[in-house]
Amino acid sequence: MPSSTHHVVLGNGIAGNHAADVIRKRDPNSRITIISAGALLFYNRYDLPDVFRGRHQWVDYLVHPPEYYESQNITLRRKTRVVELDPQTQTLSLAHRETLHYDKLLIATGGHAYIPARLLDDVGLMHSFHNFRVAMQVQNAVRKNGTVIMLGGDVMGLDLARTIIATGHRVIVALDNRTFWPHEIAQSERARYLQALESMGLDIWDHGKVDHIEAGNSKGPARQVFFEDGSEIRGDVVMPFFGLVPTVDFLATSGIDMERGILVSPQLQTARDNIWAAGDVCQIWSATSNAYRFYYGYRNVKMMGEVAAYNMTGEQSAFESTVDEALEVTSKGLLHSPFWEYD
């Protein structure tokens, strides 16, 4: 039976795209729109470290070719930013002054890099790595055998560090209490994990908090990082890896319940009708923890997209993580995070 339901998915990552795929299978005649702030089709961000291995064409990272969207009758609206959500009228206000109606909405906007307040003044001197464009910028900025300074050192950064080291560069990790984020490491175990980092070839810099960052001179490394203890290190780029914060700015006036992320039931539904959330943007109620909590990693996020899609099309499935979230030290003394695994 034909469906006139307009499913709108905010976010062009794993959760959103997998959800769209499942919705299409379950409701072949509905209208599906994915809204993306970026310019590109859905691509595999987990592969982005490969820019250091010479993979410089963005098309090589695409998960689906352009024909996929046409065959699946999925509209992908890129370079489109949502500025406001009105659950009453079920409309999204877009930055270019268009209003878009939805029947069912999935918020899968993910997260963006967390920058500690003390470093906000130096954002312009840091490189992120969250999309292809900036990944290429980093790759271009790092000289042959050059040095990358990672502040913090969350698991995304550590994953990237593996490739950077493997391609002949040096990585210095300036430790912070968010090193290994989102894994929580007991203080008693910390030394063992830091040893594993050194075994992986990373240089550890444990000099407390960063004071400020400066641009280097034209002959030497492009960046200098100064620490509160008076020490300094130099490198080609400085990259903040302090974990993620959910991208929810556009929800400020929506009335949707939020803590750090969007609060959802195990069915991934918000307290508002016809609005679900999935991926790094949401905190899911956990009866076990008796709290709303985040679930990270490719497998969790993909599963959330699938559960949301089922529930948006009439089911009442609950999300259950099957991912062992422990950060391992392998028999070779190296680190392994389950969040580095993806299909």
Add this chain to the structure above:
Amino acid sequence: MAKQTDIQISICGSAGDGTIAVGDIFKRAMARAGYRVIAFDHYPAEIRGFGKCISRTRISTNQVYSMKSYSDVLVSLNDLHAIPHVGEVRDYGAIIYDSAPMSAVAEGAHISGHLMPGHLPYALPIRELSELATGANRSRNIVALGFIAGLYQLPQQAFHQAIAAKFETKAPAVADTALAAFDSGFKSGSSTYKFDDVQIDHSRARKNGGEVRMMTGNGAIAHGCLEAGIETFFGYPITPATGIMERLAVEMPRRGGRLVQTEDEIAAISATIGAGYAGARAATATSGPGLALMAEMLGLGVMAEVPAVVFVSQRGGPSTGMPTKTEQSDLNLAVWGGHGDARRIVLAPTNVEGCRRCAARAFEMAEKFQVPVIVLIDLYLSNRYETVFLQGEDNFLPKNWQRVDSGAPGDNYRRYELTADGLSPRCVPGEAGGIYTATGLEHDEYGHPNDSPDVHSLMSEKRHEKLRDAMKYPGINFTKRFGDKGKIDVGLLAWGSTFGEALEAVLLAREEGIRCAAMKVVMMSPLPARPILRFCNDCQQVLVPELNYTGQFANLVSGELGRPVTRVSHATGAPMDINYLLTAIRNAAKQKLRNKTTTSNPTKA
């Protein structure tokens, strides 16, 4: 090794957005930078205020022959108009649009919702940048131009020069504002990551010898007229031919010529023939409706054997039809229009450079063969810009006529003397001994009215046979074959502006392994039957593409040659679609294959 540059950029907006103006700056800047340029603008019949405008420009480092059937980049200055053209952009091409329109848009009315998955979007706050740079939003078009230049790292200086030239007749502040808007867009484009695969390789831009000009077909005709030493022009404005008169109105007075805007087309052709009779190099320009009005006087020109040049730019018809759309539907009128057996010369150039050459040669041919010459183009060629490389190789002949050599005043001058080649000694009024009767009546060798059967028969033959040598006139290739030589599967016989698309389609078909060729035919009357027949005999199938419904050229060819051809007619008001032609070629090649199979194995149906 760097790739050859061959890209097409389309800018789409509403009338009043400056779409055509900014397209003009773009094409001139790229020509300055050393690229070959072909450009064609689409604009509404209405003067201003509403209606769609599109400026399409193809730039290349190699010779190309037409607009492409798709664009590599589309700029939207008005989403309502641009949305229907999103599909023209190829996969991995770019679409540039305003991310911050002034007013709210209805759901689905913003172009971002219509991009195909293969397109790369560039959402640019065009209006805001314009306001920041100039204090007003009027320069959105120039901001978008600057963005293109910055994104593709085009030479900023060439654009600055083109902008300065564009506004040189305005107050300096106008150019300053435009430059500020351009630089704002350029800065934005330069700092934008380029995801699309559009490549413009500056190292391969042509470093020319000779003079490079950007010309339209109309401009080239005016140029050719001036090179040929035109002395008088009489015209009545009509789209799309008006540009010829506009250009000549500026240039002719500077060179001692005279241009008169007459009260109508009948007056224009009458005055042109009168001037030709008096010995001046004279011309008029019109479109189909005007040519219809001129038909009677063209008959006088044929009968009285008076040189005159008529430039005709075809538009969509019949009647007022589609004044701003192109069509090739006045061929019958140009070749046969009028009463009686009024044979005249009709030339149909196929590109802008050809317009220049045909225009200049038309005066020579009109004088040599003592007959009106029609130069037949269409709106697409009239308004199409191309880079023309003037190498100075053309030496057009000054006007010349045979002096009366009888030496005896009075009635002995045989103005219409029957000669071996049909060409009689011509003089102009005022020459001693050159008195004769010039009339529309049938006449004898002296010009005296005479309707005897013998005279009419001989004079009819003279008026036709004298044109036989027109096909040998030097300086123009009246036919030329391109592509595979010898026996081929598919041949395209094309004329006028459509030849460019035909040749591009043939080149694409050859890349697919189809043996094919294209022949351009520039002389439509008298038709050079021999080379056309030779070409046709080499082809398993002959396709005749043209922009009309009835296949007027196909009818002309099959009628004169007695050989069937396949019509590929396309009457949409737009130029011929290369893909449409390519499909026709493929189908014809398959048909040939089927025929061969059937011949070799008759049991297979």
